[in-house]
Structure formats: C-alpha cells, structure tokens
Amino acid sequence: MKKLTHYNESGEVSMVDVSDKEVTRRSASAHAFISMSGEVIDALPSNKKGDPLQVARIAGISAAKKTSELIPLCHSLPLSHVAVEFEIQRDGIHIIATAATTAQTGVEMEALTAASVAALTLYDMTKAIDKSMEIREVHLLEKSGGRSGLYRRESGT
Amino acid sequence: MKKLTHYNESGEVSMVDVSDKEVTRRSASAHAFISMSGEVIDALPSNKKGDPLQVARIAGISAAKKTSELIPLCHSLPLSHVAVEFEIQRDGIHIIATAATTAQTGVEMEALTAASVAALTLYDMTKAIDKSMEIREVHLLEKSGGRSGLYRRESGT
Amino acid sequence: MKKLTHYNESGEVSMVDVSDKEVTRRSASAHAFISMSGEVIDALPSNKKGDPLQVARIAGISAAKKTSELIPLCHSLPLSHVAVEFEIQRDGIHIIATAATTAQTGVEMEALTAASVAALTLYDMTKAIDKSMEIREVHLLEKSGGRSGLYRRESGT
Amino acid sequence: MKKLTHYNESGEVSMVDVSDKEVTRRSASAHAFISMSGEVIDALPSNKKGDPLQVARIAGISAAKKTSELIPLCHSLPLSHVAVEFEIQRDGIHIIATAATTAQTGVEMEALTAASVAALTLYDMTKAIDKSMEIREVHLLEKSGGRSGLYRRESGT
Amino acid sequence: MKKLTHYNESGEVSMVDVSDKEVTRRSASAHAFISMSGEVIDALPSNKKGDPLQVARIAGISAAKKTSELIPLCHSLPLSHVAVEFEIQRDGIHIIATAATTAQTGVEMEALTAASVAALTLYDMTKAIDKSMEIREVHLLEKSGGRSGLYRRESGT
Amino acid sequence: MKKLTHYNESGEVSMVDVSDKEVTRRSASAHAFISMSGEVIDALPSNKKGDPLQVARIAGISAAKKTSELIPLCHSLPLSHVAVEFEIQRDGIHIIATAATTAQTGVEMEALTAASVAALTLYDMTKAIDKSMEIREVHLLEKSGGRSGLYRRESGT
Numbered sequence: 001m002k003k004l005t006h007y008n009e010s011g012e013v014s015m016v017d018v019s020d021k022e023v024t025r026r027s028a029s030a031h032a033f034i035s036m037s038g039e040v041i042d043a044l045p046s047n048k049k050g051d052p053l054q055v056a057r058i059a060g061i062s063a064a065k066k067t068s069e070l071i072p073l074c075h076s077l078p079l080s081h082v083a084v085e086f087e088i089q090r091d092g093i094h095i096i097a098t099a100a101t102t103a104q105t106g107v108e109m110e111a112l113t114a115a116s117v118a119a120l121t122l123y124d125m126t127k128a129i130d131k132s133m134e135i136r137e138v139h140l141l142e143k144s145g146g147r148s149g150l151y152r153r154e155s156g157t
Numbered sequence: 158m159k160k161l162t163h164y165n166e167s168g169e170v171s172m173v174d175v176s177d178k179e180v181t182r183r184s185a186s187a188h189a190f191i192s193m194s195g196e197v198i199d200a201l202p203s204n205k206k207g208d209p210l211q212v213a214r215i216a217g218i219s220a221a222k223k224t225s226e227l228i229p230l231c232h233s234l235p236l237s238h239v240a241v242e243f244e245i246q247r248d249g250i251h252i253i254a255t256a257a258t259t260a261q262t263g264v265e266m267e268a269l270t271a272a273s274v275a276a277l278t279l280y281d282m283t284k285a286i287d288k289s290m291e292i293r294e295v296h297l298l299e300k301s302g303g304r305s306g307l308y309r310r311e312s313g314t
Numbered sequence: 315m316k317k318l319t320h321y322n323e324s325g326e327v328s329m330v331d332v333s334d335k336e337v338t339r340r341s342a343s344a345h346a347f348i349s350m351s352g353e354v355i356d357a358l359p360s361n362k363k364g365d366p367l368q369v370a371r372i373a374g375i376s377a378a379k380k381t382s383e384l385i386p387l388c389h390s391l392p393l394s395h396v397a398v399e400f401e402i403q404r405d406g407i408h409i410i411a412t413a414a415t416t417a418q419t420g421v422e423m424e425a426l427t428a429a430s431v432a433a434l435t436l437y438d439m440t441k442a443i444d445k446s447m448e449i450r451e452v453h454l455l456e457k458s459g460g461r462s463g464l465y466r467r468e469s470g471t
Numbered sequence: 472m473k474k475l476t477h478y479n480e481s482g483e484v485s486m487v488d489v490s491d492k493e494v495t496r497r498s499a500s501a502h503a504f505i506s507m508s509g510e511v512i513d514a515l516p517s518n519k520k521g522d523p524l525q526v527a528r529i530a531g532i533s534a535a536k537k538t539s540e541l542i543p544l545c546h547s548l549p550l551s552h553v554a555v556e557f558e559i560q561r562d563g564i565h566i567i568a569t570a571a572t573t574a575q576t577g578v579e580m581e582a583l584t585a586a587s588v589a590a591l592t593l594y595d596m597t598k599a600i601d602k603s604m605e606i607r608e609v610h611l612l613e614k615s616g617g618r619s620g621l622y623r624r625e626s627g628t
Numbered sequence: 629m630k631k632l633t634h635y636n637e638s639g640e641v642s643m644v645d646v647s648d649k650e651v652t653r654r655s656a657s658a659h660a661f662i663s664m665s666g667e668v669i670d671a672l673p674s675n676k677k678g679d680p681l682q683v684a685r686i687a688g689i690s691a692a693k694k695t696s697e698l699i700p701l702c703h704s705l706p707l708s709h710v711a712v713e714f715e716i717q718r719d720g721i722h723i724i725a726t727a728a729t730t731a732q733t734g735v736e737m738e739a740l741t742a743a744s745v746a747a748l749t750l751y752d753m754t755k756a757i758d759k760s761m762e763i764r765e766v767h768l769l770e771k772s773g774g775r776s777g778l779y780r781r782e783s784g785t
Numbered sequence: 786m787k788k789l790t791h792y793n794e795s796g797e798v799s800m801v802d803v804s805d806k807e808v809t810r811r812s813a814s815a816h817a818f819i820s821m822s823g824e825v826i827d828a829l830p831s832n833k834k835g836d837p838l839q840v841a842r843i844a845g846i847s848a849a850k851k852t853s854e855l856i857p858l859c860h861s862l863p864l865s866h867v868a869v870e871f872e873i874q875r876d877g878i879h880i881i882a883t884a885a886t887t888a889q890t891g892v893e894m895e896a897l898t899a900a901s902v903a904a905l906t907l908y909d910m911t912k913a914i915d916k917s918m919e920i921r922e923v924h925l926l927e928k929s930g931g932r933s934g935l936y937r938r939e940s941g942t
Contacts, residue, residue, distance in 0.1 A: 004200050004209070005285040008711065013212060013682070015689050017709035019653055019728055025804055043161050052161070054525045054798070055170060058857045059229050061800050062533075065853055065861050068693055070223070070274050071281045072216050072686045076693050077706050078862050080889060081802035083793065100804055102889075104708060104730075108288070109281050116273050116292070117227050124228045124266050125163055131265070131308050135273070135295035140288055151288050165554065170525070172532050174552035176496055176571055182333055211327070211682045215386045218329050219690075222382055222390050225536055229529045233536050234549050235391050237418060238331035240322065257333055259418075261551060261573075318671050318680070320753055327683060339490055357632050366632070368484070368839045369641060372543045373700050375486050376847075379539055379547050384694070384745050385752045386687050392548050394575060395488035397479065414490055416575075422759070423752050430744050430763070431698050438699045438737050439634055445736070445779050449744070449766035454759055465759050475828050475837070477910055484840060514789050523789070526798060530857050541851070541902050542909045543844050579916070580909050587901050587920070588855050595856045595894050596791055602893070602925055602936050606901070609920035622916050636868065641839070643846050645866035647810055647885055696850055700843045704850050705863050732865060732887075 006073045015073050018104040026145030027081075027100040030111035032119040032138045035092040040126045040133070044088070052125035053086050056095075060084035060118030064099050064110045071113070077103040079110060084118050092133075095119055096141070106146050112138065163230045172230050175261040183302030184238075184257035187268035189276040189295045192249040197283045197290070201245070209282035210243050213252075217241035217275030221256050221267045228270070234260040236267060241275050249290075252276055253298070263303050269295065320387045329387050332418040340459030341395075341414040344425035346433040346452045349406040354440045354447070358402070366439035367400050370409075374398035374432030378413050378424045385427070391417040393424060398432050406447075409433055410455070420460050426452065477544045486544045489575040497616030498552075498571040501582035503590040504608045506563040511597045511604070515559070523596035524557050527566075531555035531589030535570050535581045542584070548574040550581060555589050563604075566590055567612070577617050583609065634701045643701050646732040654773030655709075655728035658739035660747040660766045663720040668754045668761070672716070680753035681714050684723075688712035688746030692727050692738045699741070705731040707738060712746050720761075723747055724769070734774050740766065791858045800858050803889040811930030812866075812885040815896035817904040817923045820877040825911045825918070829873070837910035838871050841880075845869035845903030849884050849895045856898070862888040864895060869903050877918075880904055881926070891931050897923065 008014050044052055061082045068076035081100040086093050097114035099107040119135045126133070143151045165171050201209055218239045225233035238257040243250050254271035256264040276292045283290070300308045322328050358366055375396045382390035395414040400407050411428035413421040433449045440447070457465045479485050515523055532553045539547035552571040557564050568585035570578040590606045597604070614622045636642050672680055689710045696704035709728040714721050725742035727735040747763045754761070771779045793799050829837055846867045853861035866885040871878050882899035884892040904920045911918070928936045 003285065004283060006209075006212075006282055012711070012713065013685055013689075014711035015692075015707065015709060017728065019708040019730060051525065052163075054522065055163075055229055055529055057798055058526055058529050059227065061798075062229075062854075062857055063227055064800075066223075066227070069690075070216065070220055070227075071278050072212055072219075072690055074281060075706065075708070078888065079800065079860065080804040081800060083797070083799035085797065100802065102804060103706070108284065109277065112277055112280065116277060119295075120266065120269055120273060121228050123269065124231060126161060127265065128161060131297055131300070132310060133296070136293050138276075138292035138295070139290070143288070153289060169554070169556065170528055170532075171554035172535075172550065172552060174571065176551040176573060208682065211679065212686055214327055215683055215686050218327075219383075219386055221329075226533075229533055232549065232551070235417065236329065236389065237333040238329060240326070240328035242326065257331065259333060260549065318754060318756060320680075320683075365839065366634075368836065369634075369700055369843055371484055372840055372843050373698065375484075376540075376543055376700075377698055378486075380694075380698070384687065384691055384698075385749050386683055386690075388752060392546065392574065393486065394490040394546070395486060397483070397485035399483065414488065416490060422755065423748065426748055426751065430748060433766075434737065434740055434744060435699050437740065438702060440632060441736065442632060445768055445771070446781060447767070450764050452747075452763035452766070453761070457759070467760060475911060475913060477837075477840075523791075526791075526857055530855065533857075534855055537851075537855070541844065541848055541855075542906050543840055543847075545909060579912065580905065583905055583908065587905060590923075591894065591897055591901060592856050594897065595859060597789060598893065599789060602928070603938060604924070606923035607921050609904075609923070610918070611916055614916070624917060640868070640870065641842055641846075642868035643849075643864065643866060645885065647865040647887060697847075700847055703864065731863065 015075060018075060021104040023102060023104055024145050025102050026106045028106060028108045028111040028143040029096060029098040029141045030115040031141050032095045032115035033092055033136045034119045034122050035134045037130050040129050043129060052122055055125055056118040056121040057084045059121040060097055060114040063117035064114040067110045067113045071109050074109050075105045077101050077105060082114060084114055093122060106143055108140055108143050112140060175232060178261040180259060180261055181302050182259050183263045185263060185265045185268040185300040186253060186255040186298045187272040188298050189252045189272035190249055190293045191276045191279050192291045194287050197286050200286060209279055212282055213275040213278040214241045216278040217254055217271040220274035221271040224267045224270045228266050231266050232262045234258050234262060239271060241271055250279060263300055265297055265300050269297060332389060335418040337416060337418055338459050339416050340420045342420060342422045342425040342457040343410060343412040343455045344429040345455050346409040346429035347406055347450045348433045348436050349448045351444050354443050357443060366436055369439055370432040370435040371398045373435040374411055374428040377431035378428040381424045381427045385423050388423050389419045391415050396428060398428055407436060420457055422454055422457050426454060489546060492575040494573060494575055495616050496573050497577045499577060499579045499582040499614040500567060500569040500612045501586040502608060502610055502612050503566045503586040503606060504563055505590045505593050506605045508601050511600050514600060523593055526596055527589040527592040528555045530592040531568055531585040534588035535585040538581045538584045542580050545580050546576045548572050548576060553585060555585055564593060577614055579611055579614050583611060646703060649732040651730060651732055652773050653730050654734045656734060656736045656739040656771040657724060657726040657769045658743040659769050660723045660743040661720055661764045662747045662750050663762045665758050668757050671757060680750055683753055684746040684749040685712045687749035688725055688742040691745035692742040695738045695741045699737050702737050703733045705729050705733060710742060712742055721750060734771055736768055736771050740768060803860060806889040808887060808889055809930050810887050811891045813891060813893045813896040813928040814881060814883040814926045815900045816926050817880045817900035818877055818921045819904045819907050820919045822915050825914050828914060837907055840910055841903040841906040842869045844906040845882055845899040848902035849899040852895045852898045856894050859894050860890045862886050862890060867899060869899055878907060891928055893925055893928050897925060
C-alpha cells in the first residue's frame, strides 16, 4: 500500500532522505488556467512595452528557483531548464510550465510552483479591471525520470 | 474605462506609486480547493505527529510574507495578521487564507499566495499516493479597506 | 492564566492579529555565549584583514533582518536599529545583540536571532581548529515598549 | 567634519539607529550605462516576445525590494514606488531607476541597486554575443526628503 | 598547526575553494536544549491542532536550507536529508537536528542552524507565558564524511 | 551568426536548457571600480574595528550566492569558491571578484554580481561623506571552462 511521504518511522515530518537515489535527468510539466473576462483579454495587447505575459513568465521562472523555500519539505536542487508558455483563449489563459534537473529527486513541485506563480502574477497585473478571475486546473501534466518513471496525466481528468 | 495597473503613461511596467494613498487597515481572504481521492483523504489523519495540514498551514503563512518576492510588481508591506484554515471534504480540501495590514496598498495577493502555496504543499505532502490531484477555485473571497472599498465575491461565480 | 500565543480560538496556528496594537517604539537585547578553547581565542587576532568578529557581526545584523523568514509566525517589521557587540573572555566570547523598531509588535525574536546567528558564524569561522565549541546562555536580556512594557532578565537566572 | 556612518562610538559597525528620524516621503533616482556593440544593439528588437529590456526592468524592480538583503547595513523599508527606464543609444543603454518611500531613512541604495541589477541583467541576456560589455556611470542622480534634503548630481561630474 | 579557515594567504576573508575536494556523502547532527518552566511544558500538548513542536520542526528544516544565506562564508549545497527530533523533559526540550548531502563540503553548519532555529521557534511559540527560557548546549554531536572523517562529541563535554 | 540566448525558437524568454552541457570546472573573475574623493579614502582606515572593505567583501561574497535570485534567467548552482579583493588607489578602489563552480554552466554573472554589490556596499558605507561617488568599469576580466573555453578581456578595452 502506498504511504504518505515526508514521514519517518515514528510518524514525524522530515525532508526525506534521497541519498541513495540515483542522479538522473528528471523533468516535469504542469498546467494552470486563469479565467478572464473578455474585457481583460482585450486589454492585454494594448501595452506595447509592458506585457503582462512577459512579467508572468519571468515570475514563474523565478518562482521555480524558489520552490524549496516555499514548500517546506522540498529538496533544493539546481534546475537545468525552466520555461513558461501561454496560450490565450477567449475566456482566459492556459499556462504550461516545464522544469528539468539532473538530480536525486524530481521537479514536479518546481513545475507546479512556476505555473501557479505565473497565474498569480497575471491576476496581479490585471486585477484592477476584474477581481473575479479564478485560477483553475493546476495539475501535473507529465513527469519523467527517477524510480517511479514516466507519469502522464490522462486527458479529461 | 478601467485600465491595467502597473503601467506608466508610456506603457512601461512599474511598481505603481502608492505614495499618495491613505494608510488604512486593509484585509483580504482567498480560497483554494485541492481535489483528493478517498485514498489520500483517508491517509491524512493516520500520522499522529506529522499532519499535512499543519505543514501546509505554516507554508501558507510563510508564503504570505514572501508575496512581494514572488509577484514582481507587488509592494512589500508589513502584515499584521495571516491565517490559513482548512475544511476537509470527501473529495478534497478547501483552503481559506486571510491577511491584514495597515498600509497604503491592499493584501489580495498575499491572501491568494497563501492559499496557493498551502495547496501546493498539500500536493507535495501527498503526491506519493496520487499525482492526479488538482488545485481549483483559487479566487478572492473578499477584500476591504482602501479607495476601492469592499469587494465580496458573488457566490456561485 | 497566560496562554500560548499563535493559536486562534479553535486551536489552530496563525500569525496573531496585531492590527489593534499600538505603534510604539520597541527595543530588545539578547545574549549568547560561545565557548572556545584558548587555542581558538589566541588565533582570533592573528588575521589583520580578516576578523571573525567582523564577519559574525555582519551576519548577526543581516540575520535580524531575516527573522520573519526564519521564525514562521513572526511578523515582518522594519527595524530602525540593529547592533551586535562582543566581549572576549578567556574561555569564549559573549555576544550582545540589540534591535529596535517603531511598530505594532516587539523585536525579541530579532535580537535573539541576531545573537544566535552571530554565534553560529563564530563557530563556522573557527571550527577548523576545534569542533567542540558550544553555544550557551542564549536568552533575552531586556525588552521595552508595547503593552507588556519593560522586561529585564534577573541576573543569575 | 563629516564622518563615516554605520559606526558607533567605539568604532564598531552597526545598522545605525534611525528611531528618532522623521517619517517623511523620500525618493531617489540613479543612473547606470551599459556599453554595447552595434551587433548587440541591433539584436535587441529582433525578438517579438522576448525583450531583454523587459526582463531587465523586472529584475531591477525586484532587486530594489531586496536591497536590505544585499547591502548589510541598509534598513529594510516598504517601497511605495519603483520604476526602471531605458534609453537606447548607438553605443549602449542608459538606465534610470527611481524609488520612493515614506519612512525614516532614504532610498538611495534602492535606486542604485535597481539600476545595477538591471544593467547586470542586460549583460546576462546578451553576453552570448559579446562578453566585453561594460557597466559604467553608476551614480546617484537625485535624492529628496529627510534631514539632508535635496541632492542633485552636478551634470558633467 | 591548525589554522583558521576562510582566510587566504594575505589574511583576507573568502569562501574557501573546495573545488579539489572529493564529492562524498557527508552528514552531521547537532543538539540544542531550550529550558522551559513546568508551566510552559504543561501548556504544550493542550492544543490539538497547533503544536509548537510541529512548527519548530518545520522551521528547523527550512532553516537548514537557508544556512548559506545566514552564515556568510558557508557554501550552498543541495541537502539530501534533514530531520529535527524532540525529546521533552521536565525542565525543557532537547532538539536533535540531522542533515546530509553528497557534496564537496560538510553540513555541520546546516545541522547547527536547524537546531538553533528550531529552538528559537519554540521560544517564539511560548514566550507569552515565560520570557526567561534559555537556549543551551548548542553543539555538534557528530559529523561523517570528507577528508577529516568522523567526529563524535565526547559525552560530558 | 551569434544569437541572443535565453530565447526559445518562438522567441520566448526561458531559462535555457543546459541538461546536455558537460559538468566541468568553471571560473570567472570580474572587476569594478568605485571613484572616491580623497576625503573618503582618508576616512577609511580611521575605524579600527569597523572596516568598510570588510563589510563590502562579505556583501560581495553573499551576493554571489544570491545571483540566481537577482538575475531572472540565471541558473542556480553550488559555488565552490568566491573571493573579493580590493586595491585602494588615490582616487578610488578597485574591486576584483572571483567565483568558481563545477557545474553545467558558467559563473560570469556570479563574479559580476559580487563585484557590483561590493561596490554598492562601499557606496553605502561612505555616502554620508560624499554622494557623488561613481561605480565604473564593471566588466568581466576572465572566464574559463565550458564549451566556449577561455575568455580574457583585452587590456585597454
């Protein structure tokens, strides 16, 4: 039976020991969606020099590097790659964040953190127009590498 | 017509000047939901000493204090109060984060960041059992104080 | 009867609400002692340009500014003053750290954190000679300001 | 005679006590220039979605908020405004950073740090083309507020 | 004769060059004790949902990851394991922190920092009841790995 | 033809993927100069216990460790060595910062950041005497390791 990680034998929280795990290439990608009214979507491209997507992309990349400061039991690791992509829809923006490392533990949390902070930044940049925006569908799309191998989210879940 | 904040007259991104805003008490609360399978929900209370909700609560409170480091154009401000509450359902956990300050600008982003990071931490603490959990309904519930006054999310939106 | 702070009515951890506390000048000083062998004490002044006390002083001052990042339920506040003083004895070094603010909450933790990190830095700077050094007597010397007013440690406790 | 700040009477470094200083509006602006070859300048606008100036602007604004973490004896203070502007020349880019606060101490270091980190970021974004770029003329343009009042750099110095 | 580390030949402070050291598994454990009155000890378990030990454990683990930010000449390294254990006595709480890495330098400071910050957090969580608590016996228990090999504190020192 | 890094094929900013780069020893050194009036230079050594160069050296070393937090698209990596040296002239101070790592990417930005922050700290420590000081000649002196091999700045450029 699967068990909660981050606990030792006596049930105490710890940063789990990964000393014996293999150093392999690991990558992960995560998704988030932020709903936006047409008014907000329309206002996005009207700023030649200041683009909310640009600010959100940088915020997401920077946040990936801060993941182990935010998630208490997350291992800090040197990221070899981070990217944040956007796809603008009529009712909001899809965000896909990707992270990679060559280390003893995976980067799922880095990808999820990048996607979440990019979404929060989009909210911050546009909240003067509409405060009712919502962040949804924050989930892991895929991870590879490590003992548990490949995980790919089933579409439609 | 409402405009995107964070831009000066020539369309460049900046941390907007709040020097002339009044120092008033401002508070905000935000919501997030993380979906969980019954298997994950059932495993939560089985650890006497290590409780995922406790870790997530502290992570959320700490994240609220880091908001201005994560959201590029957010003002840093001294928070007078932060709380993170949970409500366990059969299909997941509701998270409500509250923040308050006495300052020249509001704390919506602090509340949203606390809720998001608490949710991400719950994911991290339980992902060994199920990687398909999803964070949803991250939105502002309420804000008060400041020039724009009270905002309360309409239920059902 | 006195109660543990940092808990709300339902017993949950939170960053306590200080919104209704008065903004007053508050200061605190704390003490730490690090035991050192004569060999370590003698080696301290032999470096003209690089002085372990200088490095420790700056580390302590910097740590005071990071207190709310280290202590989860500590409020972040703008410090108006931080100082770290040393007194070299034959068997070790006394450290006294002082912090001040004009805010809604006190700076005991800032003073204690500065003293502790200064002591840890002295350990780091000299551990090549002796690993058995010990940090002791980390305690609050005095605090003033705020509702609870003046506290002064009884000598000999 | 003027004296070095940051020292107490016995000559020890400290974060100077500003408790008795007035809380007033204070602002500062600083300049930096980064030299660039024509080849680098020409490559700047060729990226529709990724603009080195945008990344540098956000880096500068974020760095202003981190000033007290970087400069050991700098007070942390809540910034009410930060902006970073660029002027592209044939031989490089001028950077002007502005910061403001309402506090007991000034924001010269915040403006200088924002300008410096924006320049470093431009170097990082373009160094694949040319490593010989140089950052020059990092200086304070102007400060206002506080006991020492207005300072304005003489042009040509 | 042993020498102070962190100094180059001309006596200047530096982060010592570990480039030629071997990458090996290294671990360390450290101890701290915080004295507490019976009144404070008795109040600890009275909070079902909010446990000072839990908050202190997470604070200690998070602090281990921040060690190189706190101790100026400490190398940053990816920790493969961190744990913080408590043992409640009638007159206070023993704290034992353990850290491990696979790197070119040891983790003594990480273990000592985790123990110290856990102790400071216990102070913060309970100081409303008693301000005279004292942190004592902060010392290295054991380290292994690296050129200097195994160190084990003699009991009674 | 050389291209701007940090952009993917569709022109979007990202933290470039270095997964396939070799792990080799890499080092870099950078220079900065801060102009100072004779009055400031003369005041430097008058403080026995508090030396602006010492504070600046530690600030520079600490900043090197924070480079990836400051420069958005910079990879975080474990530094094996950082040093900051000064040479006092009649009209100012030369700063030379050196950094080294064994990693998949270089440390030019770490060296440049250390030199810049050391210079900013010297400004902060002495600005009470003279605000017109200027930071100049911030450039890369040399880098080695990695695919692009050795770079050495031509003297006189």
